[in-house]
Amino acid sequence: MATRITRTSGAMRKAPKQARSRATIDAILDAAAHILGERGWSAFTTNAVAETAGVSIGSLYQYFPDKLALIDAVRRRHFDDVLAVLQAGANPEIPRTRRIAALVDGMIAVHSRHPAAHRVLMEESPRGDTSRSAHDRFELACRKAYEALFIANASGGSHHVRLAAQVLAGALAGAVHEAARQGQLASPVLRWELVTLVNAYLSRARPVSVSRSEKVPAVRV
Amino acid sequence: MATRITRTSGAMRKAPKQARSRATIDAILDAAAHILGERGWSAFTTNAVAETAGVSIGSLYQYFPDKLALIDAVRRRHFDDVLAVLQAGANPEIPRTRRIAALVDGMIAVHSRHPAAHRVLMEESPRGDTSRSAHDRFELACRKAYEALFIANASGGSHHVRLAAQVLAGALAGAVHEAARQGQLASPVLRWELVTLVNAYLSRARPVSVSRSEKVPAVRV
Amino acid sequence: MATRITRTSGAMRKAPKQARSRATIDAILDAAAHILGERGWSAFTTNAVAETAGVSIGSLYQYFPDKLALIDAVRRRHFDDVLAVLQAGANPEIPRTRRIAALVDGMIAVHSRHPAAHRVLMEESPRGDTSRSAHDRFELACRKAYEALFIANASGGSHHVRLAAQVLAGALAGAVHEAARQGQLASPVLRWELVTLVNAYLSRARPVSVSRSEKVPAVRV
Amino acid sequence: MATRITRTSGAMRKAPKQARSRATIDAILDAAAHILGERGWSAFTTNAVAETAGVSIGSLYQYFPDKLALIDAVRRRHFDDVLAVLQAGANPEIPRTRRIAALVDGMIAVHSRHPAAHRVLMEESPRGDTSRSAHDRFELACRKAYEALFIANASGGSHHVRLAAQVLAGALAGAVHEAARQGQLASPVLRWELVTLVNAYLSRARPVSVSRSEKVPAVRV
DNA sequence: AATGAATGAGAGTTCATTCAT
DNA sequence: TATGAATGAACTCTCATTCAT
Numbered sequence: 001m002a003t004r005i006t007r008t009s010g011a012m013r014k015a016p017k018q019a020r021s022r023a024t025i026d027a028i029l030d031a032a033a034h035i036l037g038e039r040g041w042s043a044f045t046t047n048a049v050a051e052t053a054g055v056s057i058g059s060l061y062q063y064f065p066d067k068l069a070l071i072d073a074v075r076r077r078h079f080d081d082v083l084a085v086l087q088a089g090a091n092p093e094i095p096r097t098r099r100i101a102a103l104v105d106g107m108i109a110v111h112s113r114h115p116a117a118h119r120v121l122m123e124e125s126p127r128g129d130t131s132r133s134a135h136d137r138f139e140l141a142c143r144k145a146y147e148a149l150f151i152a153n154a155s156g157g158s159h160h161v162r163l164a165a166q167v168l169a170g171a172l173a174g175a176v177h178e179a180a181r182q183g184q185l186a187s188p189v190l191r192w193e194l195v196t197l198v199n200a201y202l203s204r205a206r207p208v209s210v211s212r213s214e215k216v217p218a219v220r221v
Numbered sequence: 222m223a224t225r226i227t228r229t230s231g232a233m234r235k236a237p238k239q240a241r242s243r244a245t246i247d248a249i250l251d252a253a254a255h256i257l258g259e260r261g262w263s264a265f266t267t268n269a270v271a272e273t274a275g276v277s278i279g280s281l282y283q284y285f286p287d288k289l290a291l292i293d294a295v296r297r298r299h300f301d302d303v304l305a306v307l308q309a310g311a312n313p314e315i316p317r318t319r320r321i322a323a324l325v326d327g328m329i330a331v332h333s334r335h336p337a338a339h340r341v342l343m344e345e346s347p348r349g350d351t352s353r354s355a356h357d358r359f360e361l362a363c364r365k366a367y368e369a370l371f372i373a374n375a376s377g378g379s380h381h382v383r384l385a386a387q388v389l390a391g392a393l394a395g396a397v398h399e400a401a402r403q404g405q406l407a408s409p410v411l412r413w414e415l416v417t418l419v420n421a422y423l424s425r426a427r428p429v430s431v432s433r434s435e436k437v438p439a440v441r442v
Numbered sequence: 443m444a445t446r447i448t449r450t451s452g453a454m455r456k457a458p459k460q461a462r463s464r465a466t467i468d469a470i471l472d473a474a475a476h477i478l479g480e481r482g483w484s485a486f487t488t489n490a491v492a493e494t495a496g497v498s499i500g501s502l503y504q505y506f507p508d509k510l511a512l513i514d515a516v517r518r519r520h521f522d523d524v525l526a527v528l529q530a531g532a533n534p535e536i537p538r539t540r541r542i543a544a545l546v547d548g549m550i551a552v553h554s555r556h557p558a559a560h561r562v563l564m565e566e567s568p569r570g571d572t573s574r575s576a577h578d579r580f581e582l583a584c585r586k587a588y589e590a591l592f593i594a595n596a597s598g599g600s601h602h603v604r605l606a607a608q609v610l611a612g613a614l615a616g617a618v619h620e621a622a623r624q625g626q627l628a629s630p631v632l633r634w635e636l637v638t639l640v641n642a643y644l645s646r647a648r649p650v651s652v653s654r655s656e657k658v659p660a661v662r663v
Numbered sequence: 664m665a666t667r668i669t670r671t672s673g674a675m676r677k678a679p680k681q682a683r684s685r686a687t688i689d690a691i692l693d694a695a696a697h698i699l700g701e702r703g704w705s706a707f708t709t710n711a712v713a714e715t716a717g718v719s720i721g722s723l724y725q726y727f728p729d730k731l732a733l734i735d736a737v738r739r740r741h742f743d744d745v746l747a748v749l750q751a752g753a754n755p756e757i758p759r760t761r762r763i764a765a766l767v768d769g770m771i772a773v774h775s776r777h778p779a780a781h782r783v784l785m786e787e788s789p790r791g792d793t794s795r796s797a798h799d800r801f802e803l804a805c806r807k808a809y810e811a812l813f814i815a816n817a818s819g820g821s822h823h824v825r826l827a828a829q830v831l832a833g834a835l836a837g838a839v840h841e842a843a844r845q846g847q848l849a850s851p852v853l854r855w856e857l858v859t860l861v862n863a864y865l866s867r868a869r870p871v872s873v874s875r876s877e878k879v880p881a882v883r884v
Numbered sequence: 885a886a887t888g889a890a891t892g893a894g895a896g897t898t899c900a901t902t903c904a905t
Numbered sequence: 906t907a908t909g910a911a912t913g914a915a916c917t918c919t920c921a922t923t924c925a926t
Binding site: 124187 | 262263340347385387388389390391392393394395396397398399400405408410414415417421422424425
């Protein structure tokens with residue numbers, strides 16, 4: 001039950017020198033992503049990945065020194081895809097409304113293929129050292145994309161662009177996750193609501209200041 | 222690494238008849254919540270819980286038929302706490318602004334003790350049968366709390382109250398999760414931004430209709 | 443899975459001094475026999491016995507030092523019953539035919555209450571030291587009863603009365619066990635066949651001498 | 664102490680592709696049979712089997728999905744051996760006297776290697792689904808072999824051939840088991856008595872009809 | 885390079901037995 | 906004396922990883 005991963009895993013055991021190697025690696029990554037998305041983290045065993053990929057377990061370990069390196073590779077590849085989505089909507093030439101729509105559509109698309117995989121990669125699976133920088137680059141890129149929306153939009157005037165961008169990112173991701181869990185990703189109403197959410201927050205209808213409510217019940221855990 | 226849980230677990234094995242039992246059960250639940258929050262699901266082994274609780278593994282199994290029943294019990298106890306928070310802000314007599322603030326403060330409070338625990342309980346750990354009804358009651362209560370905000374507020378006029386409430390719930394949870402991950406739960410700015418988010422969405426600044434953006438890059442996984 | 447019994451168990455921890463003790467012991471023995479017969483050896487746990495008997499596990503251990511002593515006590519009590527059956531048919535005044543019928547009926551009766559219990563007691567459950575002498579007395583009495591049949595019947599003229607008696611005992615027990623397994627204990631035809639079996643063997647229709655068959659295939663295990 | 668087996672086990676986990684596998688499987692089965700025969704069911708733990716076989720516990724589980732599948736495999740292999748013995752004596756060309764001798768010798772041989780193993784396999788150890796059909800085939804073959812003796816022998820004229828065959832099978836098995844327990848399997852006198860038993864029953868010296876004896880003492884358990 | 889048999893630490897769970905109350 | 910909570914050794918089974926072929 002525990003994650004028996006101790007070794008600090010290096011990136012990839014060997015660089016693909018031949019086309020065959022590259023094909024093997026891709027088969028392994030595809031199989032890994034597939035299992036993660038369809039059957040979840042608990043079914044993600046190295047033996048299962050190797051079998052699904054149609055290679056021997058020995059071959060898998062020839063390319064990935066351990067399980068951590070494997071999941072990191074999957075994550076890296078997934079990040080690239082998501083970044084492509086985000087940047088497609090980052091062009092400042094496009095009107096803001098259209099960019100918001102592109103953002104929402106992109107997020108929906110990201111979660112539509114294998115709804116579980118994204119969440120598993122982001123939240124459930126352990127991170128190796130390799131993943132660190134890739135993950136940082138990813139978060140940076142995401143933040144930039146969201147910040148760009150705020151910056152382009154002077155109306156709100158928040159001086160906490162960075163935190164606001166983070167809130168927006170978390171909110172959109174959370175709403176999409178929940179919709180994915182409910183199987184509503186394809187709903188046009190959902191899309192509309194998400195667009196509304198982003199738009200409204202960017203427009204920042206100013207609330208009246210509120211003081212901290214006096215009594216919040218204690219919460220265990 | 223895998224979650225080797227198959228048996229469908231019943232609630233609790235035996236009702237405590239002596240005061241000592243109750244103390245043991247509480248120690249176990251506290252230890253379970255603590256491990257879950259501080260060290261995550263992968264460190265959540267029955268033996269670790271028993272040891273942390275200062276009881277023998279046999280005692281743990283005297284009260285919880287299996288690991289699933291244990292995690293379910295933790296979840297149920299946590300749900301009760303969260304529900305208390307939500308209902309504290311559900312009183313329609315209180316002005317909307319104040320209720321929103323209470324909601325945000327409640328969510329922040331919920332995640333402040335063991336930031337990871339909430340997420341782990343909600344997303345990462347498997348659910349037993351026992352948990353099902355408790356979870357349903359919980360989701361219903363959450364939805365009601367959020368819907369109440371929309372209903373009280375006629376301005377938006379959305380006919381999809383339920384979905385909008387779900388979007389808001391997911392968005393707020395996501396933003397809070399992300400803030401918890403960044404260690405910003407105590408920040409007043411964060412609180413302000415979350416209040417702004419809820420307020421803005423409830424006010425539903427109507428965006429101009431947007432057509433689906435033509436090209437969204439494909440996303441693997 | 444293993445039988446974790448190591449201690450050499452003494453007979454019974456304390457002699458029943460009061461009527462209440464006697465009642466408790468009987469309740470425990472009844473519960474033990476019941477579980478053994480209805481649910482088999484694998485369900486025969488000390489906790490289950492205590493619960494079925496309606497006493498605490500502590501009380502059980504007050505009277506039986508360990509599980510071995512308990513099962514031995516059950517066995518002893520069962521032996522007494524079987525011996526009573528056997529001796530009822532041992533009276534030499536009664537004609538042989540009638541005695542054989544009584545023997546067969548007795549064996550059928552012995553297995554009719556809880557078909558599984560007899561087998562479990564005889565074959566499946568471990569024997570403690572206490573049981574040794576009781577078991578010896580039992581086997582002796584059985585043998586005597588069977589030998590009496592041979593002795594009364596001079597016709598066969600076997601000089602190996604003891605071994606023949608043992609063969610007869612084993613054969614009858616085996617046939618009855620098999621019938622019990624098939625649920626045929628109540629069948630009159632079965633009874634008739636068993637009587638025939640005993641009768642025929644006692645009459646010892648002399649077979650022609652046979653030489654050892656030359657080739658018997660080897661058998662593993 | 665209890666048999667903690669619940670899962671319904673499938674046959675064998677994977678077919679051996681290399682010679683090494685076959686050797687491992689055989690070593691495991693041999694070790695399993697050995698432990699069963701020499702030290703009984705209670706010593707039959709998966710770790711003990713693996714250790715005796717000189718392989719790791721992991722290897723054992725590579726080929727047998729669980730303990731049930733292992734014991735079933737042992738049983739199947741044993742059945743095959745016993746069937747070979749029985750059929751060796753089933754040839755109708757051979758005179759009846761010789762066939763009876765072959766049967767008795769076969770049964771003695773079956774129990775001579777590991778006297779306890781046969782009994783344990785037949786009576787004491789739990790059965791998986793795999794074992795079911797093999798066991799049925801086995802019982803059928805046994806019955807056929809015994810029935811053949813009755814059918815060939817018109818003298819008795821019993822119309823209950825099937826039940827008579829079952830009685831004979833049970834009787835012979837019981838007598839052999841008892842002899843095995845007493846360590847008398849090698850005794851020529853025992854062999855002679857067994858032959859006599861079978862012969863006598865087949866010849867069915869007709870007993871005078873007997874009425875059910877009136878009073879059979881009650882038997883507990 | 886590739887294969888897949890083998891390994892073994894470690895996780896979940898049971899139950900005979902003890903001992904504070 | 907009686908109770909039942911507590912104990913922990915022992916057992917079944919998994920899966921990341923290695924290595925002979």
